[in-house]
Amino acid sequence: MNEKLSLLEVESLADLISAETEQQRLLGIDGLSGKLRVVVDEWREKLMAALVHVECDLDFSDEEEVREYDGDYVVGVCRSVCDSITEWLGHKNRGPLLRDGFTILISGPPNAGKSTLLNELARRDVAIISELPGTTRDLLEVHLDLQGYFVNLVDSAGVRETADQIESIGIDKAFARGKEADLILWLCDHRERLQPPQAFAGRPIWRVFTKCDTQSFDGAIDSCSPDDCAALHISARTGLNIRELLDRLAAFVASNLAGHGDVIAINERQSIALESAREALRQVAEGIRYPEVVAAKLQEAVFEMQFIIGRVAAEEVLDQVFSRFCIGK
Ligand SMILES: Nc1nc2c(ncn2[C@@H]2O[C@H](COP(=O)(O)OP(=O)(O)O)[C@@H](O)[C@H]2O)c(=O)[nH]1
Ligand SMILES: [Mg+2]
Structure with missing residues (x-):
């Protein structure tokens, strides 16, 4: 309200205050740097210039001073802003994953x-x-x-055929969670080597063989299939490979959440606004030619940019028209 912080900065401050891990703290600091603000301002200015150009043609084309309408210029602006929004949206999951946590489901047969x-x-x-x-x-x-990194580790009911109604609800919950999880650890006794169920097909999944302290485990990994060899052999009892498992998990989470150049993590509110701005611009880039409709789409996109920053001022378009041209004075 006092123009000290934009909505973007307030959101980042909230991230910083609620940060529980180092990467969450960095998320807040990164947001406070104002990088997104600069980029959104740039997009907004380009779009405003295009909008002013279209509005002038619509309302004041008989004025001598006004340039002839240049459709290629307007489409060019829409395309270039569309492309850079796409680049930012390509990493839109990073913010939510850093903020709300990377989910790892522990699944496997009972016991x-x-x-x-x-x-x-x-x-x-x-x-x-x-x-x-x-x-x-x-x-x-x-x-x-x-x-x-902030990680949600989820334990679940063992997967098996069961007549027990409550256990079966638990197994369904495990399957449902597996569909959303960012990684599934499929645990089974190294003497059993069961395959993960069909319900987890297509999800990132690691096989982990457990209880490798038991007598029959002789480290005989050579007898197993190449697929099994890649699996990690652990023992919670002796601590065998637990450190290794943690290191592999951390590396996996980090590789999924690594930053990409100048693109900083955005939150869900920001990505929804960017998606609707992109949709409006895509329509112009892909063929809308009626200046009235082009103007409406540009206005939509500009509105979304202002919405991201937390500043929504409808009068701005006319203000710019009047400040750049001596119209109506
Ligand atoms: N020998 C051995 N036993 C284990 C190990 N991990 C778990 N167990 C035992 O296996 C049984 C089942 O363990 P639990 O964690 O409840 O299995 P869950 O059903 O998959 O959750 C328990 O009796 C544990 O003490 C291990 O690394 N080595
Ligand atoms: Mg259990």
């Missing part, structure tokens, strides 16, 4: 050691561990700071 691994990684007793299969039914979620 694979899923809850044991969750407790081990969380370093506290979150889940009940028991040799009775079917102990975990609800989804159990813990938040981890994984080398600076």
